[in-house]
Amino acid sequence: MTTVEEAEKLVLAQTRDYGTESLPFGQALGYVLAEDLKADRDLPPFNRVTMDGIAIKYAAIENGIQVFRVKATQAAGDEPVQIDEAGECIEIMTGAVLPFSVDTVIRYEDVKISDRIATLYTTDIKKGQNLHLQGVDKKQNDVIATSGQLVSPAIISVAASVGKTHLLVKKMPRVVVISSGDELVDVHETPLPYQIRKSNSYTVKAVLKLHYIDADILHIPDEPAVTREQIQYCLNNYDVLLLSGGISMGKFDYIPQALEELKVEKLFHKVAQRPGKPFWFGRHNTGALVFAFPGNPVATFMCLHRYFLLWLNATLGLPLKPPTYAVLGKDFVFQPALQYYLQVKLQSNEQGRLIAMPVEVNGSGDFANLADTEAFLQLPLERNEFKAGEVFKVWKFNHD
Amino acid sequence: MTTVEEAEKLVLAQTRDYGTESLPFGQALGYVLAEDLKADRDLPPFNRVTMDGIAIKYAAIENGIQVFRVKATQAAGDEPVQIDEAGECIEIMTGAVLPFSVDTVIRYEDVKISDRIATLYTTDIKKGQNLHLQGVDKKQNDVIATSGQLVSPAIISVAASVGKTHLLVKKMPRVVVISSGDELVDVHETPLPYQIRKSNSYTVKAVLKLHYIDADILHIPDEPAVTREQIQYCLNNYDVLLLSGGISMGKFDYIPQALEELKVEKLFHKVAQRPGKPFWFGRHNTGALVFAFPGNPVATFMCLHRYFLLWLNATLGLPLKPPTYAVLGKDFVFQPALQYYLQVKLQSNEQGRLIAMPVEVNGSGDFANLADTEAFLQLPLERNEFKAGEVFKVWKFNHD
Numbered sequence: 193m194t195t196v197e198e199a200e201k202l203v204l205a206q207t208r209d210y211g212t213e214s215l216p217f218g219q220a221l222g223y224v225l226a227e228d229l230k231a232d233r234d235l236p237p238f239n240r241v242t243m244d245g246i247a248i249k250y251a252a253i254e255n256g257i258q259v260f261r262v263k264a265t266q267a268a269g270d271e272p273v274q275i276d277e278a279g280e281c282i283e284i285m286t287g288a289v290l291p292f293s294v295d296t297v298i299r300y301e302d303v304k305i306s307d308r309i310a311t312l313y314t315t316d317i318k319k320g321q322n323l324h325l326q327g328v329d330k331k332q333n334d335v336i337a338t339s340g341q342l343v344s345p346a347i348i349s350v351a352a353s354v355g356k357t358h359l360l361v362k363k364m365p366r367v368v369v370i371s372s373g374d375e376l377v378d379v380h381e382t383p384l385p386y387q388i389r390k391s392n393s394y395t396v397k398a399v400l401k402l403h404y405i406d407a408d409i410l411h412i413p414d415e416p417a418v419t420r421e422q423i424q425y426c427l428n429n430y431d432v433l434l435l436s437g438g439i440s441m442g443k444f445d446y447i448p449q450a451l452e453e454l455k456v457e458k459l460f461h462k463v464a465q466r467p468g469k470p471f472w473f474g475r476h477n478t479g480a481l482v483f484a485f486p487g488n489p490v491a492t493f494m495c496l497h498r499y500f501l502l503w504l505n506a507t508l509g510l511p512l513k514p515p516t517y518a519v520l521g522k523d524f525v526f527q528p529a530l531q532y533y534l535q536v537k538l539q540s541n542e543q544g545r546l547i548a549m550p551v552e553v554n555g556s557g558d559f560a561n562l563a564d565t566e567a568f569l570q571l572p573l574e575r576n577e578f579k580a581g582e583v584f585k586v587w588k589f590n591h592d
Numbered sequence: 593m594t595t596v597e598e599a600e601k602l603v604l605a606q607t608r609d610y611g612t613e614s615l616p617f618g619q620a621l622g623y624v625l626a627e628d629l630k631a632d633r634d635l636p637p638f639n640r641v642t643m644d645g646i647a648i649k650y651a652a653i654e655n656g657i658q659v660f661r662v663k664a665t666q667a668a669g670d671e672p673v674q675i676d677e678a679g680e681c682i683e684i685m686t687g688a689v690l691p692f693s694v695d696t697v698i699r700y701e702d703v704k705i706s707d708r709i710a711t712l713y714t715t716d717i718k719k720g721q722n723l724h725l726q727g728v729d730k731k732q733n734d735v736i737a738t739s740g741q742l743v744s745p746a747i748i749s750v751a752a753s754v755g756k757t758h759l760l761v762k763k764m765p766r767v768v769v770i771s772s773g774d775e776l777v778d779v780h781e782t783p784l785p786y787q788i789r790k791s792n793s794y795t796v797k798a799v800l801k802l803h804y805i806d807a808d809i810l811h812i813p814d815e816p817a818v819t820r821e822q823i824q825y826c827l828n829n830y831d832v833l834l835l836s837g838g839i840s841m842g843k844f845d846y847i848p849q850a851l852e853e854l855k856v857e858k859l860f861h862k863v864a865q866r867p868g869k870p871f872w873f874g875r876h877n878t879g880a881l882v883f884a885f886p887g888n889p890v891a892t893f894m895c896l897h898r899y900f901l902l903w904l905n906a907t908l909g910l911p912l913k914p915p916t917y918a919v920l921g922k923d924f925v926f927q928p929a930l931q932y933y934l935q936v937k938l939q940s941n942e943q944g945r946l947i948a949m950p951v952e953v954n955g956s957g958d959f960a961n962l963a964d965t966e967a968f969l970q971l972p973l974e975r976n977e978f979k980a981g982e983v984f985k986v987w988k989f990n991h992d
Contacts, residue, residue, distance in 0.1 A: 217779070221798050235960065238785055244845075267814065269775030269787055285845075287775050287887070289786040329960055336960045344989075345798035346962035349889055352791035353959065357780045375669025375687050379617070379752045385638055386689040387669055391752035398621050398745035414667065445685075487687070489749055519944040544919040544945045544983040559753065560635065560729055560736045562746035583944040589744075
């Protein structure tokens with residue numbers, strides 16, 4: 193059976209490049225930059241006043257001047273106004289350009305202004321104080337954000353500041369989430385006693401939405417011809433087919449047969465893990481990839497986070513996320529020779545350690561307790577007993 | 593000056609109830625449930641087969657029977673088919689209802705089927721194996737998700753499973769993000785040397801989008817009458833006014849004056865913190881709240897996460913998030929008598945500890961380095977020196 197490490201390697205060998213697109217910068221949140229963002233001018237673009245008050249020439253202070261005539265008032269956004277002699281000052285506002293004839297700003301709190309005469313309250317004045325000098329943060333043409341960075345709110349800020357109304361970003365894959373099986377009815381229907389409602393597809397779609405992918409949903413009935421035709425359509429029109437269920441040895445699972453007939457190359461089937469052992473992964477010569485997860489909702493959830501999102505991250509050219517580690521909060525035993533992904537809740541303690549407490553599960557796809565689960569703790573294949581206090585890798589969901 | 597703790601308390605004393613709305617369940621992702629979700633029937637709703645194979649009556653095994661006639665085949669979603677005698681079996685698929693005349697499932701791997709005769713390969717059979725029994729996960733009417741829970745993908749799954757096509761959720765506040773100042777030009781414009789582009793509003797809007805709030809954006813020019821009129825409009829039409837800049841002592845900051853004239857009650861102004869010292873917070877008798885953050889982009893970012901999102905969390909009735917702690921990765925000194933929020937990058941180490949490494953900043957609202965920042969480490973007010981290895985509370989952004 194394929195190990196988790198082999199499966200991960202095989203999945204990561206199938207990263208794709210779906211090209212780029214240009215989006216209005218506000219809509220690019222969550223996408224990945226496909227261009228560097230450069231400063232279109234120095235940052236700050238001018239010697240910027242950082243306090244409301246008066247601007248003077250420091251030499252005046254050195255010459256003992258403590259009282260200044262207010263020559264003019266200059267707001268942020270105004271053209272700079274110059275003084276003509278040392279005994280003058282400009283009343284000046286935060287964000288204003290420092291006029292070249294002055295070099296120091298004294299804040300309102302340290303000045304009394306009356307009848308256009310400013311008298312200093314303080315002698316504690318440093319030359320050049322209360323200024324944010326031109327180019328201190330970045331020089332014109334400096335790269336501020338690089339291709340391959342995730343567009344976060346901070347990157348939105350950068351884009352706005354340098355006048356990038358549109359951002360070139362990596363295109364997301366076109367994804368279709370496929371369910372199958374005649375036992376499934378729609379959410380608005382009342383199932384007969386032997387039927388259940390579709391739910392996995394909606395869960396997968398929701399997880400993808402958190403990662404800025406707007407996936408389509410398709411249900412395939414248990415009919416060989418229809419199955420084949422619909423899978424064919426998906427292979428031609430999507431980059432990724434995410435299947436949930438329909439890949440077991442069941443007599444009415446027409447999907448493996450359709451995948452074979454349509455020449456989807458199997459890269460692996462069955463991984464030495466729980467949940468998610470029947471995970472099937474393959475590729476088609478259209479370039480399309482097929483992630484076929486087991487129907488068990490917890491297995492689908494785990495495989496989606498453990499494999500698909502890892503692949504997505506690599507495909508978009510994001511740097512590999514360094515692993516997160518957590519401390520097992522309670523002894524745990526798991527006998528089968530499978531790598532176990534333990535459903536856990538996470539808690540930070542006052543030593544700055546992340547504690548993973550096992551969530552009680554019924555073991556058979558009890559999706560209700562997924563709502564209490566924040567991550568999967570990855571327990572090594574080669575052992576069966578895990579002690580409280582041991583540290584393992586943890587796969588977190590990015591929703592909190 | 594107001595301390596951070598007092599400011600937090602004053603903000604949290606102003607939580608509001610904006611009522612509820614009903615959303616199609618797939619669109620409710622990220623909202624907060626305003627109703628309990630109950631199982632509409634037992635979960636699983638029937639004794640559910642968990643392996644493809646044959647279903648038999650265990651008594652037959654006890655009586656030494658190893659060969660069974662396949663009476664019929666039953667797929668998931670089929671009505672159950674019964675056997676008539678102990679020597680018969682039903683070929684049965686994962687997800688199918690267990691017929692009442694049988695009680696045990698033997699998987700295909702342990703059976704040879706030829707000419708409708710099934711011969712067992714194994715004697716290791718347990719009564720009731722490969723079944724997920726009715727009601728084991730939840731009983732009909734059990735509460736599966738409770739009012740006040742965040743709608744995660746797992747809750748979407750629950751909703752679909754129990755047939756909730758619409759979910760009652762807490763309404764989000766109507767938020768307007770307001771910038772001001774004639775020195776600001778639009779993103780698509782080329783600023784004159786003494787102008788800069790608007791960026792803070794877009795950053796704030798992006799952070800709110802990550803929290804499922806679709807905020808409006810408004811720019812107010814430096815004109816007293818217009819300022820007053822527009823603030824008045826916002827107080828009447830929004831629940832929250834988030835201002836960035838325009839609240840200093842500047843001669844052309846018409847906003848404080850407008851807020852006073854419009855009788856917005858000041859709850860505090862200036863907090864003993866950096867960044868974000870000039871933070872102003874007030875309420876109007878319309879119920880509207882005014883969070884007025886300093887114009888410095890880093891200060892706005894910090895106050896938004898530290899105060900507004902905390903308020904939002906409480907307003908939506910979410911449980912208070914337990915604090916996250918991180919280990920300072922490097923000695924740090926901060927002299928002013930202010931609570932310092934240090935910009936940090938976070939990293940998990942192999943002991944399961946979260947390490948916070950300071951991001952180098954220029955100290956004056958250098959937004960470019962915000963892109964490298966993942967959290968603010970909260971350094972206590974009463975000290976000036978902080979040693980590597982010490983643990984402090986950390987305020988993370990929820991974007992990764």
